[in-house]
Amino acid sequence: MMTAPPFKPGALAGIKVLELGTLIAGPFCARMLAEFGADVIKVEAPDGGDPIRQWRILKDGTSLWWSVQSRNKKSITLNMKDERGRAIARQLALEADIIIENYRPGVLEKWGIGYEQIKALNPAAIMVRLSGFGQTGPMKDQPGFGAIGESMGGLRYVSGHPDRPPVRVGVSIGDSVAALHGVIGAMMALRHRDATGGRVDGEGQMVDVALYEAVFNLMESLVPEFDHAGVVRERTGGALPGIVPSNTYTTGDGENIVIAGNGDAIFKRLMLAMGRIDMAGDAQLARNDGRVPRSAEIDDAIQAWCATQSIASALATLQAADVPAGKIYSVRDMMSDPQFLARDMFEQHHFSDGTPVKLPAITPKLSATPGQTRWLGPALGEHTDDILASLGYDAEAIAALRQARVL
Structure with a gap:
């Protein structure tokens, strides 16, 4: 069992990331950057924060999922309905190397934090935009969760048995795949920015990730098989169609x-x-x-x-x-499996009250700059005062903002 070693600067040390989003796709994208050393500031609403804080199994009112999804992030609470809150978010956006957001298209523009608005002031900014259907097209304004992306992108149609309705994968795979596309896009955009002048003079860009397109990107030979041979891939249960066996x-013991x-x-x-x-x-x-x-x-x-x-x-x-x-493993099988253990795939940590908890280790494994868990998902607004102080707000100004319910 691995206990996280003393913190070393990660591959993304020095990269500032602003996370504007909730639930899975945007936060998972930012999580991976945080795991490899980026300084990630997560903006949350003061009245409860990210809904994932209350999803699935809770400990002391907070989701166990939260400890993983938001590890290494800093939490600031901002009331985005108040112009003072939006002004702080804009200030953070202008200082960020990468902005990650998963609101419906147009929301950030209303807040004065849209890509073109930020680009006008900081041409080197990179904005990763994750949404159900992308920033353009007739469906761009429709709500689109991962389940819809899995359905429209083709995954649900081919999942399950041929004589039964389609089934879902047991995790939010559409959101997670979109998040991974966001990470890939951010790294390519960062490489391009560095090659064209870096943080000061380099060229930033927008990374437009649609959930349905991220799923669609996984669908192997689906399109040419239909276009060339008229074949529609169907559900085949546990079999891999056309590749036998x-x-x-x-087995005889029911496994x-x-x-x-x-x-x-x-x-x-x-x-x-x-x-x-x-x-x-x-x-x-x-x-x-x-x-x-x-x-x-x-x-x-x-x-x-x-x-x-x-x-x-x-x-x-x-x-x-x-x-x-x-x-086929359950989590119980994983936790005692020699391969998982030999690869240090579990980390031992502790909640603030001292209760131990195991988390999945960070992947991929980098030989020189591996990812690390520096801290678990933060309390709501845990870093608000420190972040505002770094922006030049003194204690009196922070107290006034809190009194006005901006924080």
Whole structure:
């Protein structure tokens, strides 16, 4: 179990990020930058803050998710309905290298913090804009959560069994994929800015991420298959269509195992490990294009073999035969798994009251500048006074703003 080492400057040390957004896509994007050393200031509404603070399992009224989603961030409360609050946000935006926002298009413009407004004063600014449908097009003003992006982007249509309605992935994958696109876009924009003059004279830009487009970007050969061959990819349960065999099977002790025997040489090793010499030597099954028409037959054979095995014996046999296979893990499996532990995939931390808590470790793993958890998700407005002081506000001015409910 890994305890976070003393803090070292990360790969993004010195980069200032302003997070204007709630829930998942924008905050997850900013989270990754914070994990690798960026100074991230998160703006929250004074009356409750980001709704994710109250999502899922709570400890002392705050979500356990919050401890991960907002680790290493600083929280300032600003009433964006008040011009004084918006003025502070604008000041922070003008000092930021990267601004991340996931409001509906037009909201920041009403507040005087839109991209063109910031660019006019700071041409080197980079703004990452995450929204349901992007900053243009006939749907730009419609609300669009991750679930809608997953549906419109094609993921939901192909998820599930062919005889049942589409299903969702068990996490907010649309938001998270959009966030990752935001991180990638921010890093490319930062590289371009540095190459054209840096923070002072470099060229910033807007990174426009639509949730449905981020999901759509994952959809492999969906478009050319339809355009060229008229094929609409459909739901196929646990199988990988057109690549045989690759499916989920059930062992005799009730565990689920994924077996990917779809390489030609791998398929032969799989059949020999199962004792199916007949199928291993079948000339039609030697290549994937010959296996596809007989996929049901192959899956039935593999399932029949799995039913005679425990999960442990099946994995041992397949590993000895060099066939890719794996148990489907729950979080309970992960927490005791030797591979997870050897890779230090859990960090031990403590809440402010001393209660221990494990968090997922930070990925990807960088050899020279690894990410680190410096602190857990902050209390609402925890850093408000310090941030305002850095902007030149004295104690009297901060107290007046708090009295006026701007903070």
